Amino acid sequence: MPLTFLTADRAFDEAADDIALPHHDENRWRRPYRPGPWRVGAAALLLLLASYMLVAAVIVALAGALSATITAAVSAAVVIALALRVLRMGTWVSAQGLRQVSLLTTRTVPWQRLSRVRTVQQPVKWLGLPRTVQGQALVASPDGKEPLRPLLTDHNADFLGRPGAFDRAADAVEGWAAHYGR
Template sequence: MPLPFLTADRTFEAASESALPHDDRELWRRPYRPGPWRVAVAALGLLFASFMLFAAVLIALTGPVFSASSSPTWAVALVLGLAFIAGALRLLRMGVWVSDHGLRQAGLLATRTVPWARVVSVRTVQQPVRWLGLPRTVQGQALVFVREDRRPEDTAPLLTTHGLDFVGRPTAFDRAADTVEAWAAEYRRG
């Protein structure tokens, strides 16, 4: 008798069912785990932030804090450290989120939410995609959606096989794309 709750080798159907009684479909959830590239970049940002905060403390403790002859370098180091922390946390929050309210795409500086009523279709297409978000493009797959108030060409892809979350993980991309497509099919019907 298999025990699917003890392994990560569950089938897709078993993984989509929630065993939690408090599983609320009104909450925003990401239908996939953040990829290793995203986590690595965020970890490096947090590491750099710790150095900046440590430098701010050392500068503040070893020099005069407020004097006419000293510049507030400790404050600059503190602000930079806090900015790196905010950037790393925002980088971890980036991605596609779904709930029964709609589809949300969180970017580094902006978040767009589209209600399911405005989503015409969500599908996987073969097209040139950006590699790790850089200007270089490679042939890959992208999960795109069409809104009723925009042309299909005006919409950026939701997920790509060569993005920070899915580079080198094609099965994870397929599962995430299938999950988002299933949410769209369920909630577009009403």
């Protein structure tokens, strides 16, 4: 079973530099970059923890404690769901607009409501932690509304140590904004 949310559309990687929107189905939500090693590593650690929890549930079930078995199995299911959500986090684009997926919330803004999308130099969070460092961020400004949190930064879990990947992803999102925005 292919897990399409784990990888970016291959067309983004294989497209020539002069093609701004390498896509076939513009209405499908897609992440214009691959998840970074920090994000995949965190999800892998969560899945490893869930596997230990499931083994513990089996051991507890063999011991005959039904309520503890259910607690361990439900806890493992929550950790698995958390790992999948960590993998889905990021910026997604389609013809409808721009979607920011975070751990607990998802925010979608139509392209027509964004006044501009651009890359700026500013203090950014390092791996989403409270510590900030000077870096690049892709920011979007909606019409007359509070600015969105940075769409992408060069120090987040997808792009830390991968400046070329950040540049390609920022160019792809800016290309979608130029094509579908005003």
